[in-house]
Amino acid sequence: xxxxxxxxxxxxxxxxxxxxxxxxxxxxxxxxxxxxxxxxxxxxxxxxxxxxxxxxxxxxxxxxxxxxxxxxxxxxxxxxxxxxxxxxxxxxxxxxxxxxxxxxxxxxxxxxxxxxxxxxxxxxxxxxxxxxxxxxxxxxxxxxxxxxxxxxxxxxxxxxxxxxxxxxxxxxxxxxxxxxxxxxxxxxxxxxxxxxxxxxx
Numbered sequence: 111x112x113x114x115x116x117x118x119x120x121x122x123x124x125x126x127x128x129x130x131x132x133x134x135x136x137x138x139x140x141x142x143x144x145x146x147x148x149x150x151x152x153x154x155x156x157x158x159x160x161x162x163x164x165x166x167x168x169x170x171x172x173x174x175x176x177x178x179x180x181x182x183x184x185x186x187x188x189x190x191x192x193x194x195x196x197x198x199x200x201x202x203x204x205x206x207x208x209x210x211x212x213x214x215x216x217x218x219x220x221x222x223x224x225x226x227x228x229x230x231x232x233x234x235x236x237x238x239x240x241x242x243x244x245x246x247x248x249x250x251x252x253x254x255x256x257x258x259x260x261x262x263x264x265x266x267x268x269x270x271x272x273x274x275x276x277x278x279x280x281x282x283x284x285x286x287x288x289x290x291x292x293x294x295x296x297x298x299x300x301x302x303x304x305x306x307x308x309x310x311x
Contacts, residue, residue, distance in 0.1 A: 111311045114157040114271075115304075116148050118258050121293075122164050125301035129308065133157060141186070141232060141261035148265040159217050159272050159311070162262040163304045165296045166254040166277040167236060169247060173228070173254065173279050176295040178303045180225040181275040183212045184260035187231040187246060197249060211263040216274040221306035225276065228253040232260035238286030255283060276303060 112131045117123040118139045126132060133155055137147040152160065166179075173179060189209040191198045200207045216222060231252040237243045246252065259275050266273035278300035281291040 111158045114160040116162045144258040145261040145265050152269040162275040164277050165280040166256045167281050167283040168279040169283050170253040175279050175292040176299050177279045178299050179228045181230040182227045184230045185210045186260050219310045221310045230254045237283050
């Protein structure tokens with residue numbers, strides 16, 4: 111089985127280089143680059159399955175830095191409109207489109223199945239103020255956030271390729287505190303989990 115591995119940055123997948131039957135794609139940060147480059151790679155490759163390996167921030171105290179999760183439902187949190195202090199979804203606006211992407215049929219994989227299944231949001235601006243964090247928690251109750259996840263999932267969904275989004279927590283979502291991030295722990299946990307998932311294919 112040949113797998114497409116998608117990540118925003120090189121460190122998130124560096125430990126996988128040299129493995130057989132893999133196509134590695136580093137898209138750069140953000141939804142637009144991830145959606146466009148993932149869709150193009152899926153159209154041109156002969157991959158049987160796709161994985162998005164990356165880091166994320168956690169809203170859930172039960173998911174501290176170093177935790178690895180399987181994101182089974184993701185939402186483009188900012189897709190909609192403001193109406194004063196209220197937020198209107200596409201449905202509420204009467205507009206076509208999808209802001210939520212769910213993954214009802216991820217790859218059958220023992221290592222993947224062992225991970226906690228969580229809900230995520232995908233954002234253009236990572237949360238870093240107490241007010242915006244309180245607002246998004248009240249509106250959507252997400253467990254984790256990234257800047258690419260929903261875009262990857264949507265590209266796979268429309269391409270008809272089975273997929274999974276797997277992320278390691280690098281930080282708790284709070285008023286921006288870069289000193290509290292633990293990227294080393296996240297990247298290490300992510301690499302070990304990614305290897306176990308690929309070994310189980």
